[in-house]
Amino acid sequence: MKLYGYFRSSAAYRVRIALNLKGLTPEGSYVHLQKAQQRADDFLALNPQGLVPALVTDQGDVLTQSLAIVEWLDETHPSPPLLPADAPGRARVRSIAQAIACDIHPLNNLRVLNYLTHTLGVSDEQRNGWYRYWVDLGFEALERRLSREAATGRFCHGDAPTLADVCLVPQVANARRFKIDLSPYPTLVRIDAACQALPAFGAAAPERQPDAAA
């Protein structure tokens, strides 16, 4: 397997965590988003969307979209499972993951922040306000859910990490990088800390990737 990623990409970070939890160590390839390497012809030939991550399997299939990749990993390498065994539990975990991957992250990634600054000409203050607004809106709802629902355990769902935690940890890291006040979200902070105690999460952190130094 070969993973195309970028140290700061939250979506690539999710896949790194899932690979580590499964004990898999694919070859790494680094696509520098701030140098726009994702729009180079060779990468577009691999992934027409021009986004990381992309995972090339041992069979030569090119998989894209972080959540689809994690589901594929879970189907092809079932142990340890990243989704619960029951359908309502799977729906819960996927909905937490998607509340992050569909409703927070897409609004706050690099290409969107660049559009706000360079095309719409908004000020740094307005751009930071945009970032904060969508993180807070999403985190407030997640905090309410996770603090109230009985299915929440040491992790987002029970006492083992799932796809939900795989999405939560990169989003919390991103929020910290943008200096978001996390004190209104004690449950998210507690679960993030439980994840960080596992080597699979720690080893996936952006600052520990080979392309972080460059």
Added chain:
Amino acid sequence: MKLYGYFRSSAAYRVRIALNLKGLTPEGSYVHLQKAQQRADDFLALNPQGLVPALVTDQGDVLTQSLAIVEWLDETHPSPPLLPADAPGRARVRSIAQAIACDIHPLNNLRVLNYLTHTLGVSDEQRNGWYRYWVDLGFEALERRLSREAATGRFCHGDAPTLADVCLVPQVANARRFKIDLSPYPTLVRIDAACQALPAFGAAAPERQPDAAA
């Protein structure tokens, strides 16, 4: 089952299509987004995220996030399947669905367009340019993929509708409503037409919902 939706919500539209394909007709409840009914206390008690769709199952579970709901439907009502039987096929279908649900739709839904207008104060022209930019960026990549990959058939994946088509059709409808020129996307238009020929898709259209008239 009871579905909380809104006729114009693309995410609710996806779930309506999937329910129709499965031959399921849950009770309907309508949450008027332009009247902000999704932020009323009774709806927030049901779904703290304040978003539609939400599906209440016969067991009383409240399911949220359209893709998680469709996956749950597919697991609990397997016929006809909305995901292929093989893991690489499932990864392909999910990645197409997520290229829409994570990379196009979140940038162009009502709450984001409202933020651009009311908080950032951008002009109508700038807001429409934003809409067009993200649709075109996403559709160009999808068109390249779907027109080139051998797995594309009458529908996004083979000759039966899947989760990918369930996401494509509402996004195409939304693009038409915003008068996007679809001529650069002949494969998307062809697949949309194949879907529209099926009653399950036609009956899920926004203009055919009970709350569309109000």
